Amino acid sequence: MKTDDLIRTLAADTLRPRPLMATLLLGLIPALAIALAAVWLTLGFRADIGSALVSPVSAVRIILTGILGIAAARLALVLARPEGVQAARLWPLAVVAVAALGLLLWAYVTTPAEARQMATIGKTITTCLVTIPLLSILPVASVLYTLRQGATTAPARAGFVAGLAGSGLAAAIYALHCTEDSPLFYVTWYGLAIMGITLVSTLIGARLLRW
Amino acid sequence: MADQIDAWGQLLAAANAGDARAYARFLQTVTPVLRGIVRAKAGGLGVAGCEDVLQEVLLAVHLKRHTWEPGGPVRPWLYAITRYKVVDAFRARGRKIDLPIEDFAEVLAADPGPDPTEAADMAKMIGMLDGRAADIVRRIGLEGATVAETGQALTMSEGAVRVALHRALKTLAILRERHVK
Numbered sequence: 477m478k479t480d481d482l483i484r485t486l487a488a489d490t491l492r493p494r495p496l497m498a499t500l501l502l503g504l505i506p507a508l509a510i511a512l513a514a515v516w517l518t519l520g521f522r523a524d525i526g527s528a529l530v531s532p533v534s535a536v537r538i539i540l541t542g543i544l545g546i547a548a549a550r551l552a553l554v555l556a557r558p559e560g561v562q563a564a565r566l567w568p569l570a571v572v573a574v575a576a577l578g579l580l581l582w583a584y585v586t587t588p589a590e591a592r593q594m595a596t597i598g599k600t601i602t603t604c605l606v607t608i609p610l611l612s613i614l615p616v617a618s619v620l621y622t623l624r625q626g627a628t629t630a631p632a633r634a635g636f637v638a639g640l641a642g643s644g645l646a647a648a649i650y651a652l653h654c655t656e657d658s659p660l661f662y663v664t665w666y667g668l669a670i671m672g673i674t675l676v677s678t679l680i681g682a683r684l685l686r687w
Numbered sequence: 688m689a690d691q692i693d694a695w696g697q698l699l700a701a702a703n704a705g706d707a708r709a710y711a712r713f714l715q716t717v718t719p720v721l722r723g724i725v726r727a728k729a730g731g732l733g734v735a736g737c738e739d740v741l742q743e744v745l746l747a748v749h750l751k752r753h754t755w756e757p758g759g760p761v762r763p764w765l766y767a768i769t770r771y772k773v774v775d776a777f778r779a780r781g782r783k784i785d786l787p788i789e790d791f792a793e794v795l796a797a798d799p800g801p802d803p804t805e806a807a808d809m810a811k812m813i814g815m816l817d818g819r820a821a822d823i824v825r826r827i828g829l830e831g832a833t834v835a836e837t838g839q840a841l842t843m844s845e846g847a848v849r850v851a852l853h854r855a856l857k858t859l860a861i862l863r864e865r866h867v868k
Contacts, residue, residue, distance in 0.1 A: 477742070477806060477810045479718060479738060479741060479742055479745070481828040481829055482745060482828060483711060483714045483715060483718065483745065484711070484828055484831065485827050485828035485856070486710075486745065486749040487707055487708075487711035487714060488707070488827045488833075488852060489749070489852050489853050489856055490705060490849060491849055491853040492705070492753060493752075493753040495753055496753065556754060557767075558764060558768045558771060559766075561767075626754050627747070627751035627771075629767055629771045687751070
């Protein structure tokens with residue numbers, strides 16, 4: 477086939493793919509709604525949800541994971557563009573990580589030595605480490621799908637960001653149920669769950685996001 | 688240079704808004720530039736090989752045209768796609784390196800040879816499409832039929848032809864990916 481013939485064929489195809497932002501929102505919003513409904517219907521929101529949302533100690537991990545998720549989702553939209561690698565700045569994610577570690581350190585210092593172990597182990601490690609990954613599946617999948625519709629030139633990095641976006645938002649939703657307010661607990665275990673999901677998403681991205 | 692970038696952006700913006708003529712002009716305008724880049728980067732693949740790569744680039748530009756940010760510069764976007772596809776082409780062809788074309792420059796100059804814009808890979812891929820999709824692509828691409836004419840000839844609605852053409856082009860890209868692996 478001659479290139480001129482190819483150009484004529486391409487120009488005849490007038491069906492345009494959806495903008496990436498629309499693809500992302502159309503997937504992510506229902507995914508998060510399902511995650512929210514799942515937490516509400518199976519685990520239930522914490523009994524003191526009203527006051528927990530306005531108390532800094534309880535709200536900070538919702539804010540932290542939420543910011544992580546939103547910042548990563550925005551980054552995913554940048555990385556979805558072929559030239560996005562140059563424009564993508566990873567430092568907002570690092571800021572969230574540093575803030576989380578700062579909280580962990582602060583909690584370590586302010587928690588009496590004999591209470592540290594109990595605060596870290598908490599009572600709900602298993603629920604946390606099972607639920608956050610489950611809640612992450614749809615949100616991560618929707619971000620990966622958006623990236624697949626895009627044209628990333630950094631598949632592994634895009635997969636990494638998709639993992640953080642989906643699991644960050646999933647963790648924020650899980651935090652509406654979870655009553656473990658000590659950073660010793662949530663930075664450790666939420667962090668572990670998020671890192672595990674992100675690792676898997678990075679590996680998937682490296683394979684799936686080539687085009 | 689700045690004018691040229693603006694012109695590309697205007698054409699592509701019009702194209703993305705549904706102006707098929709502007710889109711054809713855009714592709715025709717960038718093709719020589721991209722051909723030059725591909726030949727500079729992938730000269731070792733030979734003239735026809737470069738044309739194969741160029742067509743892959745154009746197909747990718749087409750299928751990913753919604754990833755251009757309206758108002759943003761076209762060039763970095765276009766070059767990022769080109770670079771990715773050239774790298775991909777080398778990976779796909781493994782370590783097999785064609786004879787350097789320079790040695791044959793005089794022979795080529797003396798002999799008009801095949802039309803330099805003739806490439807083999809895409810025809811092969813079209814042959815792998817299902818019958819109707821291949822028919823549509825051939826009618827529009829090789830015979831220059833319009834979507835309406837193609838619809839009449841195949842007793843399909845124009846909308847159905849458009850959808851089939853769109854799917855066929857996506858399938859071509861997927862086939863291409865599988866073929867090279």
